[in-house]
Amino acid sequence: MLMDAHRLPRAAQGIGLKPQHMTELIAERADIDFLELHAENHMSAGGPMRDDLAAIAARYPLSVHGVGLSLGSAEPLDDQHLARLVHLVDELNPVRVSEHLAWSRLEGDFYNDLLPLPLSEESLEVVARHVDTTQQALGRQLLVENPSLYMALDNTLSEADFLTELVRRTGCGLLLDINNAYISAENLGRDLSDYLSALPLSAVGEFHLAGHSLDTEATPPLRIDDHGSPVCEAVWQRYAQLTDTLPAVPTLIEWDTRIPSLPRWLEEAALARRYHASAATAPLACLESAS
Amino acid sequence: MTSLAEWQRDFARALQFGEAGDSRLGHQPGFDVYRNNVRHSLIEALAQTFPHTRTLLGERFFRSVASDHVRQRLPEEPRLRYYGQAFAEALERLTVMQDYRYVVDICRLEHARLSVSHAADAAPLSADLLGQAEDPQAVCCMTHPASRLVEGFHDVLGLWHALERGEDHAPVGAAGDWPWLLIRLGRRVEIHPVNPSTRRLYQTLATPTPLGEALATSARQADQAQVSEALGTLLALGCLTQAQETPA
Numbered sequence: 001m002l003m004d005a006h007r008l009p010r011a012a013q014g015i016g017l018k019p020q021h022m023t024e025l026i027a028e029r030a031d032i033d034f035l036e037l038h039a040e041n042h043m044s045a046g047g048p049m050r051d052d053l054a055a056i057a058a059r060y061p062l063s064v065h066g067v068g069l070s071l072g073s074a075e076p077l078d079d080q081h082l083a084r085l086v087h088l089v090d091e092l093n094p095v096r097v098s099e100h101l102a103w104s105r106l107e108g109d110f111y112n113d114l115l116p117l118p119l120s121e122e123s124l125e126v127v128a129r130h131v132d133t134t135q136q137a138l139g140r141q142l143l144v145e146n147p148s149l150y151m152a153l154d155n156t157l158s159e160a161d162f163l164t165e166l167v168r169r170t171g172c173g174l175l176l177d178i179n180n181a182y183i184s185a186e187n188l189g190r191d192l193s194d195y196l197s198a199l200p201l202s203a204v205g206e207f208h209l210a211g212h213s214l215d216t217e218a219t220p221p222l223r224i225d226d227h228g229s230p231v232c233e234a235v236w237q238r239y240a241q242l243t244d245t246l247p248a249v250p251t252l253i254e255w256d257t258r259i260p261s262l263p264r265w266l267e268e269a270a271l272a273r274r275y276h277a278s279a280a281t282a283p284l285a286c287l288e289s290a291s
Numbered sequence: 292m293t294s295l296a297e298w299q300r301d302f303a304r305a306l307q308f309g310e311a312g313d314s315r316l317g318h319q320p321g322f323d324v325y326r327n328n329v330r331h332s333l334i335e336a337l338a339q340t341f342p343h344t345r346t347l348l349g350e351r352f353f354r355s356v357a358s359d360h361v362r363q364r365l366p367e368e369p370r371l372r373y374y375g376q377a378f379a380e381a382l383e384r385l386t387v388m389q390d391y392r393y394v395v396d397i398c399r400l401e402h403a404r405l406s407v408s409h410a411a412d413a414a415p416l417s418a419d420l421l422g423q424a425e426d427p428q429a430v431c432c433m434t435h436p437a438s439r440l441v442e443g444f445h446d447v448l449g450l451w452h453a454l455e456r457g458e459d460h461a462p463v464g465a466a467g468d469w470p471w472l473l474i475r476l477g478r479r480v481e482i483h484p485v486n487p488s489t490r491r492l493y494q495t496l497a498t499p500t501p502l503g504e505a506l507a508t509s510a511r512q513a514d515q516a517q518v519s520e521a522l523g524t525l526l527a528l529g530c531l532t533q534a535q536e537t538p539a
Contacts, residue, residue, distance in 0.1 A: 046412035046437065048478040068369020074296035081369060106303050110366040112336070113328040115302065122295050151321030187321065215324075222321060230428045 008061060008095050011243070011276055012250035013269045017056065019049075021262045026055045030262065032269055034061040034095055036252045040068045043084045053092075063096035063206070063252070064089055065175075068110065070132045071144065072117040073102035086137050096206050096250070098143035098175040099134070101127065101163070116147055119155040119162040123171075131170040141285055143173040143205045148180035148212075148225035152188055159184075160198035173205035178242065179235050179254075183212055183223040192238065204246055209272060210254035211241060228257035230268060236275045244277035251276070307333055307362065311419040333361040336371040337378060340405055344382075344398040344453040347391075356382065376434040393450065395445040400451060400471065404480045407473050410437040415529035421502075423445045428503030431534040433494050435474065438530040440485075443469035451482060474530050483528055488513045496525075499534030 012033035017025070025035070031086070035056065044050050056062070066085055069077065089097055104116035117123050127144075135142050142165065146159065157165070161175060185192035211229030215222045231239075233252070243249070253268045260268075305317030306326050337357040338345055345353040360381050366374040379398040382388050388395065402490060413436050424430045446464025448471075453461030471491040472483050485493070491512060495505045502522075508519045525531050 040371070043370055044409035047409050047475065049409065050412075070369075074299055075293070102300060104369070106299050108367060109303070110367060110369055111303065111306060111329050112332045112366065112369070112371065113325055115306075115325055116301075117295065118298060120295070126295060149321075150324040151319045218323075219320060222324060224324060234379070 008250045010188040010248045014252045015265045022052045039064050039066040062094045064094040068098040069099045070103045070105040073105050100145045118153040119157045128169045131172045143175040145175040148183040164200045167200050167203045174203045175206045176204045177208035178238050179210045186223050207251040227254045242277045299402045340375045341401045347394045373478040392444040393447050396447045399441045403441045403473050407437050407475045407480050412530040416531040416533050418526045430502050431499050432502050432531050433534045435532045437475035439473045441471045489524045492521040
């Protein structure tokens with residue numbers, strides 16, 4: 001379970017923190033429950049960007065989302081990078097810390113993508129060891145995000161079984177990216193309902209929602225997790241269902257390419273409030289004030 | 292079944308070299324998404340780090356050079372702002388760039404500016420503070436962490452300022468040996484041309500050194516007046532800081 005010290009309001013809504021919105025977010029407190037930052041973009045020794053982050057941290061709860069720890073690499077974790085993550089987390093005391101079920105580092109090279117790994121007992125041991133190491137270094141729970149996949153791999157464990165066992169062995173939580181789950185299901189032809197129902201949902205500590213694109217030139221066409229557009233209707237519908245089961249879990253709207261204005265992004269977060277299952281039973285005034 | 296380590300090596304080879312590595316992996320539908328993501332994101336990272344170099348080279352040539360660089364050299368760590376450290380050297384090696392070495396200068400300045408922007412904070416050592424020390428010669432100094440020395444081929448200061456204003460060209464100054472010092476002041480990074488004595492003293496103070504010792508080292512290659520002037524320049528620019536510990 002998540003530690004009490006890292007609680008957010010029930011059904012909290014957040015957006016990503018981007019450099020182009022820093023000034024606006026500092027000048028006036030936006031109507032948002034938390035901001036999520038990509039850890040690697042804020043691992044600076046000093047300078048004005050750190051000053052800005054301190055100003056943001058004084059105004060908003062933050063969550064730290066790592067994209068470069070490479071939990072799925074067969075080789076050991078990069079100690080220096082882990083130390084930088086620990087330093088950032090110690091400084092910010094974020095409400096959530098998360099990383100990915102993916103790898104990106106091999107023999108001194110960093111491949112700047114969330115690469116897939118075949119799910120097996122061996123990879124489970126590797127990822128569990130790395131999650132253990134990370135949680136011990138952080139002194140707190142890590143959420144691990146499900147991937148968006150573009151190709152089938154030789155798995156001997158299903159993704160849901162893998163994540164279930166990872167949670168059991170390490171005590172980590174899950175960051176359930178509903179867009180990723182939808183993309184993987186569409187690209188790999190797997191049943192999204194079966195996948196979601198097999199996940200250990202009680203371990204979910206955060207939802208991610210984002211837009212994706214459709215590459216119609218690929219054979220067969222592929223859904224690409226580019227975080228560059230509004231959330232699609234199918235993902236909203238799954239979100240509404242999942243929040244019925246997990247009404248208190250915070251939600252983050254991601255947007256990493258073709259980043260919109262701050263007001264437009266906040267509109268998308270307000271839309272998440274409307275799709276949230278609790279909206280169906282909330283008084284009308286609550287809904288209006290959320291939009 | 293191959294081990295995870297072997298599988299990841301095959302995957303990485305297929306990412307970098309297309310058809311090489313495990314052909315079954317590299318030719319699977321969907322694999323190209325990963326290959327494109329890696330390549331595109333790194334080219335984009337270079338484009339963000341080197342906007343002025345991009346302006347000078349033009350979009351098409353910049354992307355072609357960046358694409359070659361990405362193929363030859365991947366980042367060593369996930370903080371992409373530090374990627375591109377070797378990009379200026381890669382440009383410099385291109386035969387076609389021999390007549391455009393000022394572009395290499397701009398490229399070096401851009402990378403140095405980024406490093407300076409994110410470097411550690413430290414109080415600059417001022418002439419006043421130094422004057423208050425019981426024995427100024429014994430004060431252990433070093434270069435300010437948010438400063439860098441860049442060696443250039445041309446006087447590109449006018450061109451740099453024009454690019455900063457959003458213009459895409461300006462006359463390039465004289466060719467020669469042009470050392471530049473970059474220093475962060477508040478939110479701004481300033482670029483100053485410096486003379487050889489100042490460069491030498493700055494280089495001597497790259498590691499913590501008692502000031503008297505650093506001045507004596509510099510004085511072996513310049514007269515006392517030049518060394519004093521160099522110290523005055525570094526102090527005035529805020530390029531020195533007091534080191535915490537005297538080296539053993």
